Amino acid sequence: MTSVISEIRKDYLYNLMLRGERGDGRSFDGYREISIQRGLIEKAEGSALVKLGKTQVLVGVKMQPGEPFADSPDRGVIITNAELVPLASPLFEPGPPNEVGIELARLVDRGVRESKSLDLKSLCIVPGEKVWIIFIDVHILDDCGNIMDASSIGAIAALLNTIVPAKKFGLGEDYPLEVKDVPIATTAMEFGGVILFDPDSDEEPIASTKMTVISTADGRICGMQKSGTGMLATDQVYRIVDIACERAREIREKFLEV
């Protein structure tokens, strides 16, 4: 049944695309409206509710002192998790994270880590013994497509309003967490030779290939991931990367200036 519906939808969307249109009237590389509400969760050290069209993602940041990893005794620790709770979509099921959730969490993590937006050395309290552990927890509330980009925006927005809870742990006064870069993930899908950015939940199921590009404030790429069972020509990859960096810059300037 679902496959019949998706065949009909595929036809409909394909015919639209031939006319250069999308279901909701956006351009092929246009994003849905974005809004970010910071500090929604007072119990968290930092939080952000991101709306990307109808997609809603809540990201909470918690911090606590803990032991460093043996191979990096003088560096703080980042732990990123994503919960695709069944409240967010008829397709999500309860239980431990599946590979989609794991991939999502690892990509959000890659953006924060590889952009060096956090200075892990400054999160060391006592070398070899105690460092700050930063938990970035991504909670998907409503999956109307492209939870990847919403999660990435949410993670960095939440970090940007994170207050290090030093007082609670007897480590001096609280202070804002220093964030050195603003990595933004932008995702495109390919269908019938057409590249669409920020796919919504009507478009996502017809894509066989998606590609996420994470870029930093100075226009460098700090992470990429192709996903899905299709393939991309090299020039398609290059085009996606060019547009992705451009869109990321716009989103950063509009919402997330440090």
Place this chain on the structure above:
Amino acid sequence: MIFMEEKISFIKDGLRLDGRRPDELRPIKIEVGVLARADGSCYVEMGKNRVIAAVYGPREVHPRHLQEVTRAIVRYRYNMASFSVEERRRPGPDRRSYELSKVGREALEPVILTSYYPRSVIDVFVEILQADAGTRTAGINAASVALADAGIPMRGLISSCAAGKVGGEIVLDPMKEEDNFGDADMPIAMTPSGEITLLQMDGGLTIDEFHEAMELAKSGCRQIYEVQRKVLIERYSQLEGERGEQAEVTACD
């Protein structure tokens, strides 16, 4: 120990720590049909990486609810042996293994003609016996040959390798030291006609560096493809010979 990047010079007189040129692959060895029970299998060495892949199927899907009416499903399991790395790792999948299993499957599935075998499963098992940077690409190379060995209909072989950035230079097929201390790592996989089926990147690259890394990684894939093709042809021309001899024996009787 991991944070001593400034002290190492990765490239001296145009050669890397292991004596390779920046655009040179590590030695590669591929063997086909190394496991008796599997329908197809392959052993790959890329530098110090040692991986083995087995393919089972097309076979019945268990659990049944996973089966698809119009096509075969593909499952891909990337698993690291506990002794494959310096410090023993706990057996069983971690989050990294889940991700690599997903992208590995998605790297191969585009060329598998799954519609030929509805309601069935093609299982690909990749075991990393020894890891030295580039296990996912070595695993995909092995799996691709194992699929061909199992007689799974495919549009072409998938070849995979990484390009990275170390000491300011773009290099092909980074080894462990270059991966640990380098600035970027970008594994790709592609079809013989150059379509990209795997693309991951972490680290930092400008757009120009990215283009350079892409072209370099593609040239690596083309070289690996030639080896994969050669070993398959050798293996099967040999089998052809065996059958020929047998036929002669029967004729004598």
